[in-house]
Amino acid sequence: xxxxxxxxxxxxxxxxxxxxxxxxxxxxxxxxxxxxxxxxxxxxxxxxxxxxxxxxxxxxxxxxxxxxxxxxxxxxxxxxxxxxxxxxxxxxxxxxxxxxxxxxxxxxxxxxxxxxxxxxxxxxxxxxxxxxxxxxxxxxxxxxxxxxxxxxxxxxxxxxxxxxxxxxxxxxxxxxxxxxxxxxxxxxxxxxxxxxxxxxxxxxxxxxxxxxxxxxxxxxxxxxxxxxxxxxxxxxxxxxxxxxxxxxxxxxxxxxxxxxxxxxxxxxxxxxxxxxxxxxxxxxxxxxxxxxxxxxxxxxxxxxxxxxxxxxxxxxxxxxxxxxxxxxxxxxxxxxxxxxxxxxxxxxxx
Amino acid sequence: xxxxxxxxxxxxxxxxxxxxxxxxxxxxxxxxxxxxxxxxxxxxxxxxxxxxxxxxxxxxxxxxxxxxxxxxxxxxxxxxxxxxxxxxxxxxxxxxxxxxxxxxxxxxxxxxxxxxxxxxxxxxxxxxxxxxxxxxxxxxxxxxxxxxxxxxxxxxxxxxxxxxxxxxxxxxxxxxxxxxxxxxxxxxxxxxxxxxxxxxxxxxxxxxxxxxxxxxxxxxxxxxxxxxxxxxxxxxxxxxxxxxxxxxxxxxxxxxxxxxxxxxxxxxxxxxxxxxxxxxxxxxxxxxxxxxxxxxxxxxxxxxxxxxxxxxxxxxxxxxxxxxxxxxxxxxxxxxxxxxxxxxxxxxxx
Numbered sequence: 001x002x003x004x005x006x007x008x009x010x011x012x013x014x015x016x017x018x019x020x021x022x023x024x025x026x027x028x029x030x031x032x033x034x035x036x037x038x039x040x041x042x043x044x045x046x047x048x049x050x051x052x053x054x055x056x057x058x059x060x061x062x063x064x065x066x067x068x069x070x071x072x073x074x075x076x077x078x079x080x081x082x083x084x085x086x087x088x089x090x091x092x093x094x095x096x097x098x099x100x101x102x103x104x105x106x107x108x109x110x111x112x113x114x115x116x117x118x119x120x121x122x123x124x125x126x127x128x129x130x131x132x133x134x135x136x137x138x139x140x141x142x143x144x145x146x147x148x149x150x151x152x153x154x155x156x157x158x159x160x161x162x163x164x165x166x167x168x169x170x171x172x173x174x175x176x177x178x179x180x181x182x183x184x185x186x187x188x189x190x191x192x193x194x195x196x197x198x199x200x201x202x203x204x205x206x207x208x209x210x211x212x213x214x215x216x217x218x219x220x221x222x223x224x225x226x227x228x229x230x231x232x233x234x235x236x237x238x239x240x241x242x243x244x245x246x247x248x249x250x251x252x253x254x255x256x257x258x259x260x261x262x263x264x265x266x267x268x269x270x271x272x273x274x275x276x277x278x279x280x281x282x283x284x285x286x287x288x289x290x291x292x293x294x295x296x297x298x299x300x301x302x303x304x305x306x307x308x309x310x311x312x313x314x315x316x317x318x319x320x321x322x323x324x325x326x327x328x329x330x331x332x333x334x335x336x337x338x339x340x341x342x343x344x345x346x347x348x349x350x
Numbered sequence: 351x352x353x354x355x356x357x358x359x360x361x362x363x364x365x366x367x368x369x370x371x372x373x374x375x376x377x378x379x380x381x382x383x384x385x386x387x388x389x390x391x392x393x394x395x396x397x398x399x400x401x402x403x404x405x406x407x408x409x410x411x412x413x414x415x416x417x418x419x420x421x422x423x424x425x426x427x428x429x430x431x432x433x434x435x436x437x438x439x440x441x442x443x444x445x446x447x448x449x450x451x452x453x454x455x456x457x458x459x460x461x462x463x464x465x466x467x468x469x470x471x472x473x474x475x476x477x478x479x480x481x482x483x484x485x486x487x488x489x490x491x492x493x494x495x496x497x498x499x500x501x502x503x504x505x506x507x508x509x510x511x512x513x514x515x516x517x518x519x520x521x522x523x524x525x526x527x528x529x530x531x532x533x534x535x536x537x538x539x540x541x542x543x544x545x546x547x548x549x550x551x552x553x554x555x556x557x558x559x560x561x562x563x564x565x566x567x568x569x570x571x572x573x574x575x576x577x578x579x580x581x582x583x584x585x586x587x588x589x590x591x592x593x594x595x596x597x598x599x600x601x602x603x604x605x606x607x608x609x610x611x612x613x614x615x616x617x618x619x620x621x622x623x624x625x626x627x628x629x630x631x632x633x634x635x636x637x638x639x640x641x642x643x644x645x646x647x648x649x650x651x652x653x654x655x656x657x658x659x660x661x662x663x664x665x666x667x668x669x670x671x672x673x674x675x676x677x678x679x680x681x682x683x684x685x686x687x688x689x690x691x692x693x694x695x696x697x698x699x700x
Contacts (some may be wrong), residue, residue, distance in 0.1 A: 106418035159509035237377025311563025
């Protein structure tokens with residue numbers, strides 16, 4: 001679909017206002033128009049359509065997970081996704097990482113005066129498609145408009161609520177010595193797709209973001225009774241940062257085997273060109289899973305059923321002894337510390 | 351407390367970094383430092399301290415309310431509050447307006463590169479004090495940093511979750527002909543305080559924002575069994591916009607009596623000076639309540655017990671007949687239509 005066909009679909013007459021005005025955030029008729037013509041038709045569901053300041057829902061359980069993320073990705077449209085798809089996917093995935101079945105999302109938009117309404121329309125449609133795909137509802141929302149030069153087009157906050165069944169306790173504190181570290185697939189495609197789009201880089205093949213939902217394989221693992229100790233999606237800071245956060249929470253060091261970590265040739269080539277380490281590059285459809293060794297075969301068998309985790313494999317394990325470090329056994333056999341970055345590798349990746 | 355004493359309290363050494371860097375949003379050691387030194391100590395509670403992407407909690411019921419709001423108020427510090435107090439208060443109040451007991455909040459920060467860390471510290475402390483006062487927990491959070499010139503210091507999203515007891519159905523659709531409209535106090539102090547701070551205006555007395563929690567009187571009304579049809583806090587767009595939104599949802603017109611609507615002399619004077627209509631000016635501690643006539647005496651008796659709603663009074667009623675308009679009987683006796691504003695009266699008021 002071309003940009004133009006989206007523009008034709010948008011129900012706010014672009015001849016009158018084709019850009020966001022400060023008044024769209026003022027609580028008056030233009031705010032109403034934005035809600036009625038763009039948000040309600042796109043996200044329409046019973047709680048949202050009640051149009052109250054808060055939406056009321058019945059839950060299928062009393063153990064819940066909550067998460068929040070703001071999305072400031074630049075550019076807002078990129079190969080494999082856009083800020084709307086990313087906002088829904090990232091928040092659904094954060095709920096999945098707590099072992100929760102995702103149910104309800106909220107959407108908060110901060111728009112810069114002058115932002116094209118057809119871009120907003122396109123992004124909102126993308127959020128709707130993603131929410132439908134994940135089976136979640138966007139039950140309440142909010143829009144603020146800031147003056148030109150005080151924002152950057154569009155920022156989106158999505159907060160999410162899911163229900164946790166049973167006595168699942170997935171957290172860095174549950175990790176134990178001897179646990180295997182499973183990685184759900186190849187690394188680095190989201191970060192590189194964003195960088196390539198931002199810098200106008202051309203590679204032999206177009207690299208698409210790996211942006212994808214992770215809740216299906218996770219819920220299947222839980223349903224099968226796999227004893228999951230920890231889960232973490234590999235977003236900002238990539239695999240290296242996620243594993244470091246987990247190592248810092250627990251008493252044991254973690255050892256990863258570089259030769260087991262899959263990185264595609266185009267990602268490797270782009271990383272070399274850009275001077276990036278793919279272990280620190282953001283992913284939006286990858287996770288690391290910590291399970292006891294005896295659960296590995298069962299876990300891998302289940303993960304293999306889902307395209308998003310079909311390439312899952314063991315990439316390391318939690319060591320005995322004390323220490324909060326992450327060590328990487330390189331392809332040459334030498335072992336080095338894989339630290340948190342102090343600086344900024346890729347700003348505004350999500 | 352002066353700015354300086356806050357600065358001394360802030361645990362991140364300002365000699366190293368006294369401003370937000372892009373790296374504070376990069377997922378590396380500076381992000382960790384921000385979380386460990388500022389957010390966790392301030393908001394510390396069991397779910398948050400687990401430091402997972404999503405927080406897991408047990409609820410005392412299965413009927414819930416969810417809400418979300420982004421705060422972009424300018425200036426971020428103003429008489430009677432700041433963006434942090436506003437973010438907690440506004441979201442707690444939105445839950446109260448659905449008849450929910452507020453329980454859990456999420457906090458999403460979008461920081462502009464260069465934002466002073468001591469301001470962040472001050473705002474986060476203010477959020478903590480407000481959350482303590484309301485008895486809610488900030489259970490999960492997120493920080494993004496955007497490049498200088500692509501934001502405006504700090505934007506905060508707070509999403510909230512509360513539990514609704516019983517079969518309460520508070521919504522514009524529940525409003526009936528004959529309902530009384532009760533207003534909880536005087537109008538316009540938040541909007542005028544913001545405008546005065548922004549424009550450097552000096553009045554005889556300093557006007558403070560009315561920013562305050564509304565959940566206590568609302569929960570007391572529900573506990574006493576008052577049959578609440580609708581509730582709305584009078585934020586962006588003020589009383590006139592809130593009543594219009596309710597009128598548009600239902601089949602009956604609403605009539606308000608201007609002589610019953612309390613506006614203080616300083617607010618009236620400031621509105622005249624600034625060319626504003628106080629009926630459209632934002633409040634952050636005021637609400638309108640729709641109840642059947644027979645419930646009015648009981649409702650007013652309960653509202654009078656709480657300082658925030660001690661001045662509650664009936665200001666109008668829902669008429670018989672068809673129509674979605676709001677009419678105002680002025681002090682001179684003439685009746686006019688009170689419409690939604692099409693334009694922007696006060697941008698970035700919340």
